[in-house]
Amino acid sequence: MKEEFALLPPTAQGGFFFFEITAAWLVEADRTYDVHRHNTGRELILIHTEAGQGELRLADGRRITLAAGDFFAVSGAELHRYRTTAAPWRFSWWAGHPYGAIPFELCRPYRAEFPDGPAKAAAVLPGLRAPDARRRRLAMAEFQELLWHWIPESGGEDSRIAAALEYMHYHLDAPCRVEALARSCGLSVRHFRRCFEAETGKSPKQYGDELKLQTALGLLRNRDRTLKEIAAALGYSSSFHLSNAIRKRFGAAPKTLRRQPEGGPDGTSRSAT
Amino acid sequence: MKEEFALLPPTAQGGFFFFEITAAWLVEADRTYDVHRHNTGRELILIHTEAGQGELRLADGRRITLAAGDFFAVSGAELHRYRTTAAPWRFSWWAGHPYGAIPFELCRPYRAEFPDGPAKAAAVLPGLRAPDARRRRLAMAEFQELLWHWIPESGGEDSRIAAALEYMHYHLDAPCRVEALARSCGLSVRHFRRCFEAETGKSPKQYGDELKLQTALGLLRNRDRTLKEIAAALGYSSSFHLSNAIRKRFGAAPKTLRRQPEGGPDGTSRSAT
Numbered sequence: 001m002k003e004e005f006a007l008l009p010p011t012a013q014g015g016f017f018f019f020e021i022t023a024a025w026l027v028e029a030d031r032t033y034d035v036h037r038h039n040t041g042r043e044l045i046l047i048h049t050e051a052g053q054g055e056l057r058l059a060d061g062r063r064i065t066l067a068a069g070d071f072f073a074v075s076g077a078e079l080h081r082y083r084t085t086a087a088p089w090r091f092s093w094w095a096g097h098p099y100g101a102i103p104f105e106l107c108r109p110y111r112a113e114f115p116d117g118p119a120k121a122a123a124v125l126p127g128l129r130a131p132d133a134r135r136r137r138l139a140m141a142e143f144q145e146l147l148w149h150w151i152p153e154s155g156g157e158d159s160r161i162a163a164a165l166e167y168m169h170y171h172l173d174a175p176c177r178v179e180a181l182a183r184s185c186g187l188s189v190r191h192f193r194r195c196f197e198a199e200t201g202k203s204p205k206q207y208g209d210e211l212k213l214q215t216a217l218g219l220l221r222n223r224d225r226t227l228k229e230i231a232a233a234l235g236y237s238s239s240f241h242l243s244n245a246i247r248k249r250f251g252a253a254p255k256t257l258r259r260q261p262e263g264g265p266d267g268t269s270r271s272a273t
Numbered sequence: 274m275k276e277e278f279a280l281l282p283p284t285a286q287g288g289f290f291f292f293e294i295t296a297a298w299l300v301e302a303d304r305t306y307d308v309h310r311h312n313t314g315r316e317l318i319l320i321h322t323e324a325g326q327g328e329l330r331l332a333d334g335r336r337i338t339l340a341a342g343d344f345f346a347v348s349g350a351e352l353h354r355y356r357t358t359a360a361p362w363r364f365s366w367w368a369g370h371p372y373g374a375i376p377f378e379l380c381r382p383y384r385a386e387f388p389d390g391p392a393k394a395a396a397v398l399p400g401l402r403a404p405d406a407r408r409r410r411l412a413m414a415e416f417q418e419l420l421w422h423w424i425p426e427s428g429g430e431d432s433r434i435a436a437a438l439e440y441m442h443y444h445l446d447a448p449c450r451v452e453a454l455a456r457s458c459g460l461s462v463r464h465f466r467r468c469f470e471a472e473t474g475k476s477p478k479q480y481g482d483e484l485k486l487q488t489a490l491g492l493l494r495n496r497d498r499t500l501k502e503i504a505a506a507l508g509y510s511s512s513f514h515l516s517n518a519i520r521k522r523f524g525a526a527p528k529t530l531r532r533q534p535e536g537g538p539d540g541t542s543r544s545a546t
Contacts, residue, residue, distance in 0.1 A: 002301040006401035008294065008409070016372045017410070018291040021281065023495050028275040038532050095495070099289045100372065103410065128279035131438035136281070137290075137376065138421035141414065148411035165404035222296050222368070259311050 007218035017100040019046070019147065021140055024128055025093040026121065029054070034083035043076045044102075046094040048150055050118045053086035064109065066091070071110040071150040078107070092121045094143070104151045114149040121146060161185055161195050168208055172215055173235040176208035213249045216242060220258045227254050280491035290376050292319070292420065294369040294413055297398055301363045302327070307356035316349045317375075319367040321423055323391045326359035337382065339364070344383040344423040351380070365394045367416070377424045387422040394419060434458055434468050441481050445488055446508040449481035486522045489515060493531045500527050 022043060027033075029052075047056075049066040056064040059078045065085065066072055076095065104110065120142065127139025164181040167174075181204055182192035193203065200207050212234045219230045231242040246254050295316060300306075302325075320329075322339040329337040332351045338358065339345055349368065377383065393415065400412025437454040440447075454477055455465035466476065473480050485507045492503045504515040519527050 001303050001306060004299040004395070004398055006294075006297045006398045008296065008401060016291045016293045016370075018289045018373070020289045021279075023281065023491060024279045025495070026277045030274050033274060097289075100291070122277070125277055125279045126443070128281060129442050131442045132435070134421055134424065138418060141417040141421055144414040144417060145411060148407055148414055151407065162405070169402050169404045170399070218296060222298070 005219075005222075007215055007222070009214035009218065017098065017103050019044070019094070019096050019098055019140075019144065021094055021096040021128060021143060023093075023095040024125055026125065027089075027091055027093060029084045029087070029089040029091070031084050031087035033087075033089065034081070036081050037079060043095045044098050044106075045074050045076050045079060046096075046147070047072045047074075048092045048117065048121065050090040050092070050121075052084065052089035052091075054089040054091060055083055055085045057081040058107065062107075064107070066109060069111050069113060071112055072108075073102075073104060073106050075106060090118075092118075110151050112150045112152045117146065117149060120149075160187060161192065161199055164192070164196065164204070165200075168204075168211060172212060173233055175235055176205050178204050209245070210249075212236075213245060216246060216254075217250065217257060220254055278492075278495075280488055280495070282487035282491065290371065290373040290417075292317070292367070292369050292371055292413075292417065294367055294401060294416060296366075296368040297401055298366040299363075299395060299398065300366060301361050302357045304357050304360035306360075306362065307354070309354050310352060316368045317371050317379075318347050318349050318352060319369075319420070320345045320347075321365045321390065321394065323363040323365070323394075325357065325362035325364075327362040327364060328356055328358045330354040331380065335380075337380070339382060342384050342386060344385055345381075346375075346377060346379050348379060363391075365391075383424050385423045385425045390419065390422060393422075433460060434465065434472055437465070437469065437477070438473075441477075441484060445485060446506055448508055449478050451477050482518070483522075485509075486518060489519060489527075490523065490530060493527055 047066060049068055049070045049072075051068050053068075054066045056066065056072070056074070057080050058064065058074065059080055064072065067086075124139050124143050124146070127135050127142065130136055130139070163184045167181065167184055168176070178189055178193065182189045185192055185195075187195065196202075196204050196207070202210065216230050216234055219225055219233070220227075225233075227239040227243060231237075231239045234242065236242040236245070243254055246252075246257065250257055320339065322341055322343045324341050326341075327339045329339065329345070329347070330353050331337065331347065332353055337345065340359075397412045397416050397419070400408050400415065403409055403412070436457045440454065440457055441449070451462055451466065455462045458465055458468075460468065469475075469477050469480070475483065489503050489507055492498055492506070493500075498506075500512040500516060504510075504512045507515065509515040509518070516527055519525075519530065523530060
C-alpha cells in the first residue's frame with residue numbers, strides 16, 4: 001500500500017471564507033470615467049486593477065489610488081466615487097456577500113504579482129452567466145482561487161524564516177537541526193532562533209516536536225498504521241520513543257488516543273488480514 | 274469604455290458551500306486493505322476512486338461499491354468499514370467540515386468523467402501541508418473546484434433544453450424565437466415548450482423576458498449606463514419599451530429603481546463629464 005497525506009491540526013485550520021459573487025464586471029475605462037455612487041449597498045466590493053490607474057473616494061474622505069496589480073476590498077457603503085486617473089483604467093469589479101471571517105484587510109491596497117490574473121478573471125465571467133447552477137458554482141470556486149493569488153501576504157508572517165518552516169513541514173521524518181535550518185534562511189543561529197521564536201512563539205525544536213506529535217495524532221486517528229510505522233515516518237528512533245513523547249504531550253497512550261474521536265478527524269484501525 | 278459583465282439575480286444565487294479540509298489522503302490500496310472504523314467522527318468524508326474498486330459498509334448495513342470515476346460523500350459516523358474489491362484500489366479521501374448547504378446528496382455515488390482529477394488531487398496535498406496559511410487556503414480553493422468537477426449533475430436539470438438555456442443566457446440581446454430555440458435542442462416546438470415549462474416553470478418567452486428584466490435591474494443598479502444603452506444591450510427596440518416592461522415587472526420607474534439599494538448589489542450613476 002502506498003499513501004500520501006496532509007493533516008491539518010486544529011491550529012492550522014483557518015476557519016473558512018467564501019465570497020458569493022452577485023455581480024462581476026471587467027471594465028476598460030476611458031479618461032472621462034467618473035462614477036458617483038448614489039446608494040450604499042450592503043455588499044462587499046473587491047477591485048483588481050490590471051492596467052492604468054484609478055482613484056477611489058471613501059465615505060470618510062480618504063482617496064485611494066489603485067495602480068496595476070493592486071487589489072482592494074471595501075464595503076459598498078463606504079465607496080462614494082471612483083474615477084480614472086491614468087487611462088485606460090482596466091479593472092475587474094466583484095460585488096458579493098462574504099461568508100465566514102474575511103481573511104484580508106478592508107480599505108488596504110494589496111499589491112500582487114499574478115500575471116495570469118487578467119486571463120483567469122475573464123474566464124470566470126462566462127461561468128457566472130451559465131444557466132447551469134453547477135457551472136456557476138465552479139466559476140465561483142475559480143474566483144476564490146484567484147482571490148488567494150491577489151492577496152500575496154498572510155497574517156504578517158516573517159519571510160526570513162519561511163525556508164525553515166517550509167523544510168520542517170515537508171520533511172517530517174527529518175531531525176530538527178537548528179544549524180542547518182538557520183543556514184537555509186541565511187541567518188546566524190542566534191538571529192534565526194530569535195526570529196523563529198518571535199514569529200511562532202516556540203523554539204525551532206519545540207515547533208518541530210509539536211508538528212510531529214500533531215501529525216502522529218492525526219495518523220493514529222485516521223489510518224491503520226502501526227505505531228512503529230508512524231515512528232519511522234516521523235523520524236523517531238523507535239516506537240517506544242514516540243509512545244513516550246505522545247503520553248507526555250497528550251496525557252494518554254497511543255492506543256487510547258486511537259479510539260478517541262475528539263479533536264481528530266476520525267479513527268480507524270486495520271483488521272487482521 | 275468597454276465592459277463585460279455577469280449579474281446573478283437572487284434566484285440564481287445558490288447560497289454558498291465551503292468544505293474545510295482537515296485531513297486528505299491519496300491511497301493505493303492492495304487486496305488485503307480492509308479498514309474497520311472504530312470511532313464515529315463528526316466530519317464529512319468525501320471519497321473519489323481513481324482506479325480499481327472498493328466497497329464501503331455503512332452503519333445501516335448497506336454496501337456501496339465504488340469504481341473508477343465514482344465520487345461519494347458520507348458522514349464519518351455512518352462509515353463503518355471499507356476495503357479493496359479490485360486491487361489496486363486508488364482513491365483520494367477528504368475529511369473535513371462542511372459550511373453552508375451541502376449541494377450534493379450524501380450516500381449516493383456520483384459518476385464523473387474528469388481526466389485531470391487525479392493530477393489535480395495530487396497537486397492539492399502539498400499546498401495543504403504548507404506552513405503558510407495563504408497557501409493552505411489556496412489549496413482548499415483548488416479543492417472546491419475539483420469538487421464541482423466530480424459532481425457532474427446539478428439538481429436534475431433537463432439536459433434536453435440545455436442548449437436553449439445556454440443560448441438565452443449568453444445572447445441577452447437576441448430576441449426569443451421559440452422555433453430557433455427548439456431547433457437548437459433538436460425538439461419539435463410543441464415538445465420543446467412542454468420540456469421547457471416542466472423544467473423552468475415558465476414559457477420560453479416568459480423565461481427570456483424575466484432574464485432580460487433581471488439583468489436590466491442589475492445594470493441600472495450597478496453601473497452608469499443610460500436606459501437607452503441598457504435597452505440596446507438587451508435587444509429592446511427602444512428605451513421606451515424597456516421602461517414600460519420594467520414598470521410592469523417591478524412596479525417602479527427605472528429612475529426610482531436605480532436609487533434603491535434593496536435586492537440589487539448596489540447602485541451607481543455616471544456624473545456629467
